[in-house]
Amino acid sequence: GEDVEQSLFLSVREGDSSVINCTYTDSSSTYLYWYKQEPGAGLQLLTYIFSNMDMKQDQRLTVLLNKKDKHLSLRIADTQTGDSAIYFCAETLPGSARQLTFGSGTQLTVLP
Amino acid sequence: EADIYQTPRYLVIGTGKKITLECSQTMGHDKMYWYQQDPGMELHLIHYSYGVNSTEKGDLSSESTVSRIRTEHFPLTLESARPSHTSQYLCASSEGVTSGVYNEQFFGPGTRLTVL
Numbered sequence: 001g002e003d004v005e006q007s008l009f010l011s012v013r014e015g016d017s018s019v020i021n022c023t024y025t026d027s028s029s030t031y032l033y034w035y036k037q038e039p040g041a042g043l044q045l046l047t048y049i050f051s052n053m054d055m056k057q058d059q060r061l062t063v064l065l066n067k068k069d070k071h072l073s074l075r076i077a078d079t080q081t082g083d084s085a086i087y088f089c090a091e092t093l094p095g096s097a098r099q100l101t102f103g104s105g106t107q108l109t110v111l112p
Numbered sequence: 113e114a115d116i117y118q119t120p121r122y123l124v125i126g127t128g129k130k131i132t133l134e135c136s137q138t139m140g141h142d143k144m145y146w147y148q149q150d151p152g153m154e155l156h157l158i159h160y161s162y163g164v165n166s167t168e169k170g171d172l173s174s175e176s177t178v179s180r181i182r183t184e185h186f187p188l189t190l191e192s193a194r195p196s197h198t199s200q201y202l203c204a205s206s207e208g209v210t211s212g213v214y215n216e217q218f219f220g221p222g223t224r225l226t227v228l
Contacts, residue, residue: 008153031214042116042202042219043155050214086153092215100217105153 004089004103011109018076020106022089027070029091033100034063034074037086046074046087076108084110115139118203118220125193126228133188133223135203142207144186145217148172149200161186193227200224 004024012018024032030051035043049056049063049072056063062075072089089103115138125131137144146159147170157170161180175197176190186205190197201224204217 033216040221042118042204042221043217044219045216048214048216088155100215102155105155107153 004091004101006087006089006103006106008104009107009109011111012079013111014079014081016079018074018079018083018108018110020074020076020087020089020108022072022074022103024070024072024089024091024101024103026091026093027067028094030094031092032063032065032072033090033092034061035088035090035102037088037105039085043088079108079110081110081112084108116203116205116218116220118201118223120223121221122224122226124226124228127192127194129193131190131193131225133201133203133225135186135188135220136184137186137205137218137220138184139205139218140183141205141218142183143205144180145204145206146170146176146178146186146188147202147204148174149202149222151199155202159188193225195227198225198227 006022033048034046036046037043047058060077064073086105086107088105090100117136119134142163144161147155148158156172158172158174159178161167167178176188178188200222202222203220206217
């Protein structure tokens with residue numbers, strides 16, 4: 001199957017860490033991505049991880065991949081109000097004509 | 113910054129009108145996509161194209177049609193708009209890589225369509 005699931009909402013206080021979770025069902029995923037959508041805008045690629053990696057760090061962002069559990073997470077350190085947005089995880093499947101399968105999105109709200 | 117553009121950004125139109133949503137990219141990408149985004153955030157792929165004169169339907173059935181006469185241009189047309197077509201429409205493009213490899217999609221800002 002090609003289902004990618006995320007929790008819909010997450011609220012954190014400014015300065016705290018945020019962890020956004022994603023589960024997927026197809027173990028043949030080759031690349032997994034995190035996209036960010038700010039209000040009134042399109043999606044923008046934040047980071048990605050290749051399926052043979054467990055972790056990737058990029059400044060305030062840490063991506064963790066647990067292939068056994070088919071679980072992907074995005075941790076944002078020192079969350080700021082500008083991080084408030086919708087976050088989508090996505091996967092690339094071999095042989096998939098549509099290239100990317102997106103999750104349902106997680107609305108992150110950062111409270112002052 | 114991605115060079116992919118959508119016009120109009122907002123459109124309010126009456127039932128029964130024909131509309132065309134424009135999407136253009138200047139990156140020379142072969143693959144282009146149209147997504148419909150629910151108010152509840154979920155993205156649904158409605159059309160995609162591998163290149164000029166290639167169009168395919170996506171996962172979500174849509175009454176819209178698309179054309180790809182030029183690499184940079186991928187317009188979406190609704191022959192007769194209905195209130196059920198009210199949604200956000202996002203266009204995206206990516207390089208023409210083979211399936212299963214790294215594939216960053218670049219998104220336009222979207223068109224918010226309201227059909228009264």
